[in-house]
Amino acid sequence: MVDDTYATPGPGLSSHGLALAAVMTEEGPAFAVSGDTFRHRAALKRAGGRWSGSRQAWLFNGEDPSVRLAEAILAVPAAPGLREEAGGWGSKHYHGHRQRLRQRFLETGAASLADYELLELLLFFSVPYVDAKPLAKSLLARFDGLGGVLAASPERLAEIAELGPFTVVQLKAMQALFERVLREPIRERCVISSWTQLLDYLQAAMVHEPTEHFRILFLDRKNLLIRDEIQTRGTVDHTPLYPREVVKRALELAASAIIMVHNHPSGDPTPSKADIEMTRQVVEALGVVGITVHDHVIVGKNRHASFRSLKLM
Structure with missing residues (x-):
């Protein structure tokens, strides 16, 4: 070209x-x-x-x-309901703004754009007849940043009048794409040796969840990832995990080890007494069948807690 x-x-x-x-x-x-x-x-x-x-x-x-x-x-008449207000093309100030923002992105790259401008670019494709700048800013404020916008549930996104079903699908697809990109470095490598990448992936995948949920990484003998599964979902401050179900699933996948992970929506990853007791029960149950628990990681706001590092296991 x-x-x-x-x-x-x-x-x-x-x-x-x-x-x-x-x-x-x-x-x-x-x-x-x-x-x-x-x-x-x-x-x-x-x-x-x-x-x-x-x-x-x-x-x-x-x-x-x-x-x-x-x-x-x-x-051929123009599409019904999409004609501009009196004053002709250009009466809406954001028409020229969209083209200028696209051009700036192509010429100077993403680093020159604020978070709301990057979100604007994404919204241009599915929100063609709304001023995307105030919409992008309101979404960032409502959902606490870019990660929160992508992680918001379809139901919460649908509450925004300007966001149609296509935009909701677009945002959720972007979240899934983002998570898969972060998961790539740990997919074919030893999870233990890729610990930093693993934490980046877990932080992105779980930090904006409004309720607690528990996921388990099932590993083979070389500590390669077999499956990454969400086991249970709970409330804002509790999620149950049943040792018997963990043992059953680990045996089904022929896992040799696991890493337990859950989030604290409050933002504080400090383990509770219930977290410590539940971890002890899972470690004991898996130990009976010869399966190792490498760690239990709690994801909070911009930080995490490792049971192994805290010497809680």
Whole structure:
């Protein structure tokens, strides 16, 4: 892909919120139409255009498509309910802001953007007709940061009027993608030797959970990860874990060792008396069948507690 050489908007296109650019593609010279393309997508398609996700524009091969596109727009009404308020294209201040933010991201990278701006970029794809800046800021405040937004349950996200089902799926998919990326370094390596990466993964996966839940990492004889499973979910300050169920699942997976993990939504990872007693029971139960408990990690707000390091096991 080579750089675009932008031309002035074609006749009649600017009044519809569209801009025309002469570009060079791998197939040769072409024209790209950008701007308020979503509501004119039927006309763009009718005029012979094709959508380019990489350019975020509609491409037209051959001669300047301005005339036939203008005719197509007159023949095909814009999508209902999406017309701008009086004043035409540009009456909404955030239209130009979106393009500028995208360009700044591409030119200077993510480091130059604040958290709310990165979230804005993500929202652009599924919230096209709302000012995403105040929406992004309100989401960060409501859910306590980027991690909290991604970790929020679909039910809580659905409470936000501006977020439709597509946005909810998008945010949850981003959370799953993020967790899988963090899990990659420990998937095929000895978990014990990848302890820092393991803690990073657990922190990201569990710190924003509103209730306690208990997960267990089942390991083979080489301390490679067999399975990472959530065993139980509880309340804001308690989750039950039954030693018999842990033993049963470890035997089913032919595990040689486990690492116990749970979160404290309060943010304080200090083990409670109940945590210590429950850990003792699990260690004893697994010891009977020759399975080792390497550690019990409690995840809190920006920190964790290790039973092994605290000499509690």
